[in-house]
Structure formats: C-alpha cells, structure tokens
Amino acid sequence: EARTLVLVKPDAVRRGLVGEVLRRIEAKGYTLVAAELRTADPALLEEHYAEHAGKPFFEPLVTFMSSGPVLAAVVAGERVVEGFRSLAGATDPTSAAPGTIRGDLGRDWGRPVTENLVHGSDSDESAAREISLWFPGL
Numbered sequence: 001e002a003r004t005l006v007l008v009k010p011d012a013v014r015r016g017l018v019g020e021v022l023r024r025i026e027a028k029g030y031t032l033v034a035a036e037l038r039t040a041d042p043a044l045l046e047e048h049y050a051e052h053a054g055k056p057f058f059e060p061l062v063t064f065m066s067s068g069p070v071l072a073a074v075v076a077g078e079r080v081v082e083g084f085r086s087l088a089g090a091t092d093p094t095s096a097a098p099g100t101i102r103g104d105l106g107r108d109w110g111r112p113v114t115e116n117l118v119h120g121s122d123s124d125e126s127a128a129r130e131i132s133l134w135f136p137g138l
C-alpha cells in the first residue's frame, strides 16, 4: 500500500488546526501509520527541501519550518500521494480551491514565506526519501 509524508506546518500547529487536518485525512479514508510532534532542526529541513536549495525562498522556508513544532505523519492508502495533494490544494493558499485544506483554512499573511499549513510528498520516490528522513527505521 502507498505511503506519504505529511507535515502539519508550524502555522497550522500555532492556529490549532492539527485536529482539523488529521480529521480530513481520516475522513477521506486514509490511515495514520505514525505521527510525532516535534520542532525540526534546520539541518533536517535543508535535507527535506534539498530540491529548493539556492532559491530565494529557501532560507525563509527553513526558518519558518523550524520556528515551532510540526506534526510529522506517515499516512497510508491506495494512491495516497496524489490523494493527499488533492486534499491539500494548490501551493498558494489564496488561490487554492475551496474544499481543500489550504483553500478553506489558509490565506496570504504578507510574510516572505508562503505559509500554507501542510506539506505532502510529491511522488512515491519523494515519499520514500522523506519518510526515511523523518522516521528512520519505519
């Protein structure tokens, strides 16, 4: 069965949206395999976001993502990688479709980083890489 890495980002944790995000994942029919609340080291985040190294938003992104606890979770289900990205909605929360996590719960706050509440792996290969980073041994 497919698995994906979900991060409930620090903006969502600060706003008390962990339960709402997990509720949507479970209501869709996916299964929680592992979940842990923790403040990630910048080194882990630089590795997690390696594909974005060198982009102008990279440093603000790492700073934001290490600014407080995230809820890291492994979620399982048939075609869950694309299914969770569909639940999450488009990267920019202002234009993300209503009905999605970002579209219903997110907005632009005028900050240098796009604060968009959640992360989901973008392919099965990314999911395997990210799960081994966040949950070594799983």
Ligand code: GTP
Binding pocket: 057, 061, 090, 091, 112, 113, 114, 115, 116, 118, 119, 120, 121, 122
């Ligand atoms: P994730 O699910 O978090 O990976 O989002 P994504 O796959 O929709 O976006 P992507 O992997 O392209 O970028 C990772 C994260 O960097 C995004 O979720 C945003 O928080 C941030 N980001 C991406 N593109 C931009 C950008 O053009 N400007 C800014 N300021 N932030 C960005």
Ligand code: MG
Binding pocket: 120, 122
């Ligand atoms: Mg991505």
